[in-house]
Amino acid sequence: MKKLLSIQITFFLFVSLFLNAQVPQKMSYQAVVRNAANNPVVNTLVGMRISILQNSASGSAVYVETQTPTTNVNGLISIEIGGGNVVSGVFTNINWAIGTYFIKTETDPTGGANYTITGTSQLLSVPYALQSKTAERFVSMTETQIFALTPIEGMVVYNSTKKKPYYYSGTQWCNLDGSTAFIGDNYQGGIIAYIFQPGDQGYVAGQIHGLIASPSEILDAPWGCASIYPNPTFALGTTIGTGKQNTLDIVAGCPEAGTAAKICNDLDINGYNDWFLPSIDELIKLSINKTVLGGFSNYNKYWSSSSYGSSAYYVIGGSSTRGTGDGRSYSYGVRAVRTF
Numbered sequence: 001m002k003k004l005l006s007i008q009i010t011f012f013l014f015v016s017l018f019l020n021a022q023v024p025q026k027m028s029y030q031a032v033v034r035n036a037a038n039n040p041v042v043n044t045l046v047g048m049r050i051s052i053l054q055n056s057a058s059g060s061a062v063y064v065e066t067q068t069p070t071t072n073v074n075g076l077i078s079i080e081i082g083g084g085n086v087v088s089g090v091f092t093n094i095n096w097a098i099g100t101y102f103i104k105t106e107t108d109p110t111g112g113a114n115y116t117i118t119g120t121s122q123l124l125s126v127p128y129a130l131q132s133k134t135a136e137r138f139v140s141m142t143e144t145q146i147f148a149l150t151p152i153e154g155m156v157v158y159n160s161t162k163k164k165p166y167y168y169s170g171t172q173w174c175n176l177d178g179s180t181a182f183i184g185d186n187y188q189g190g191i192i193a194y195i196f197q198p199g200d201q202g203y204v205a206g207q208i209h210g211l212i213a214s215p216s217e218i219l220d221a222p223w224g225c226a227s228i229y230p231n232p233t234f235a236l237g238t239t240i241g242t243g244k245q246n247t248l249d250i251v252a253g254c255p256e257a258g259t260a261a262k263i264c265n266d267l268d269i270n271g272y273n274d275w276f277l278p279s280i281d282e283l284i285k286l287s288i289n290k291t292v293l294g295g296f297s298n299y300n301k302y303w304s305s306s307s308y309g310s311s312a313y314y315v316i317g318g319s320s321t322r323g324t325g326d327g328r329s330y331s332y333g334v335r336a337v338r339t340f
Contacts (some may be wrong), residue, residue: 025092026082031119032075033109040075047108049115050081052094057102057120063089068111095156125262143186146173161186184292188340189213189272194240194285201241202339211278213286214269216337217295223303223312223328224259225250235261238280243337246305247276260303264336275336277305280313284320286335299333301325324340 065084106115
């Protein structure tokens with residue numbers, strides 16, 4: 001009896017967009033078949049079974065097909081997943097917007113269906129064309145309309161504002177990759193402005209927390225407490241995570257109506273009433289991300305909640321420059337924040 005070679009397969013995945021008049025529902029895949037001596041198996045017909053698995057490397061197969069490609073002079077096989085003999089599932093019906101996907105390949109180096117070589121690889125990115133095609137099956141809504149819904153778990157809609165699908169996890173709307181927070185996303189009454197990083201007050205390892213900016217600039221207003229001279233002994237925090245306490249201290253120490261901290265403290269936007277005037281470092285983060293947040297160009301200067309002697313810290317509109325104000329009675333721009 002002829003002894004079969006021990007075969008191994010080295011595989012690598014290429015996700016391609018095919019430039020045709022219509023976007024085909026296929027993905028290109030290449031692999032190198034090698035023998036036990038690590039030499040490529042060349043010019044040989046091999047049998048393959050390809051499965052698309054959902055959520056894990058041992059997850060359910062949402063699509064299975066077989067193919068019989070022939071290796072080239074370098075032992076390379078090139079196939080288009082979605083173009084083989086279908087065993088189960090419909091490739092064009094795969095919902096790429098929900099969960100993660102893995103490609104499992106089983107290979108018979110003799111060209112039959114006795115699959116002795118198995119490999120599984122996570123599909124780390126979904127082809128934009130397939131993702132877009134999937135989006136066509138979703139109801140298209142603006143972000144404002146989406147967040148006004150009373151959603152149910154598993155609901156998927158196409159966010160026409162951000163040009164991507166959103167799905168509802170049962171507790172909150174999520175992005176394609178399952179993450180729940182991106183700077184610039186509309187979320188909990190405002191716009192995500194900053195994600196806490198290690199070292200920030202409020203950072204929790206393994207969790208996503210950060211700052212949400214009010215949807216727009218409020219108005220220009222004085223910092224307040226002008227009657228307290230020379231210096232207030234409160235609102236001294238400047239770092240990320242100190243703006244909330246600064247605001248509470250200002251309101252308690254000089255509860256003047258119409259001042260920056262009082263305006264933010266009294267805000268109620270979309271049912272959220274825990275807004276505050278950001279500290280100087282928090283305000284700088286907002287100003288750095290002004291492109292996705294909008295605003296920061298209507299006023300020359302913006303107040304922070306961080307006091308500085310007889311004045312307070314501010315940023316120059318549209319920049320991250322830290323300055324000290326001309327006096328707490330001067331009116332500067334105001335942008336409220338809250339945490340999530």
